[in-house]
Amino acid sequence: MTHKTNFLIVIAGPTAVGKTDLCIKLAKKFNTSILSSDSRQFFKEMNIGTAKPTVSELMEAKHYFIDHLSIHDPYDVRIFEKETLQLLENLFKNHKCVIMTGGSGLYIDAVCQGFDEMPDIDPLIREELNRLYRTSGIESLQRLLSEVDPEYFETVDKNNPHRLIRALEVFRGTGKPFSSFREKKRVDRPFKIIKIALYRDRAELYARIDMRMDQMIAQGLFEEARELFAFKDLNALQTVGYKEIFDFIEGRYDLEEAIRLLKRNSRRYAKRQMTWFRRDESYVWFHPSQNDQIIGFIADQIG
Structure with a gap:
């Protein structure tokens, strides 16, 4: 790894944009594994509401950092950074490139450029x-x-x-x-980083988000949230897709309003994700349908 002959391929983008399908295609093309940097997919108790890859998708390519934690486990971005760097060191022994994907910009940045040490607070x-x-x-x-x-x-x-x-x-x-x-100076990682971000037209993306939410509800999202309700104050559950249902369970609004808020807050979350990634000029943007262009771009980079 020390000579920077290895490549970390980052595939970022908002929720529901199409990262999973693309990453599986890339993993097959470049014979490599996928690391999830989605901080909500880490937890094994949270399934429907986190839009994890399906069982069949997980079988198509090796995935890491999915279902490897319990919501009761202490975990943060610094631990993720450390564990990911250790894993990459091992994976790069057999793979020229490794894919990392997700919508959690903070976790991606921690791996790519380091994470600032926060001061101790009273x-x-x-x-x-x-x-x-x-x-x-x-x-x-x-x-x-x-x-x-x-x-x-x-x-x-x-x-x-x-x-x-x-x-x-x-x-x-x-x-x-x-x-x-x-905002500190970026650390120098012992591998090269290729950063790709996916986009869709806003109307197209929002329609996909609404449709995904309908699918999640049909799959049992409300039932899953009820099972987790006793743990609603845990940090892992402070997220869109669960909080709205917890409030519904507590009687703060009716079912129709809960579904409206689930969709609205998911769209707002996607907008914040886009804002985060757009601030990083090192990303190269593609539409998810541009498979050949993305593969060609990566192939040119890694040689």
């Missing part, structure tokens, strides 16, 4: 923010973060209180916005 600050969340709701956290760190607020999952609180506690503990700790 736990009293977190306790104070948690009290604010309990008494005033998530809207209070959203409002504060939009004021003190609009850059991070633009891309963060605004319905995830844990991430909002983390960003706010860093600001209150250091006086610096959370986004400022993600």
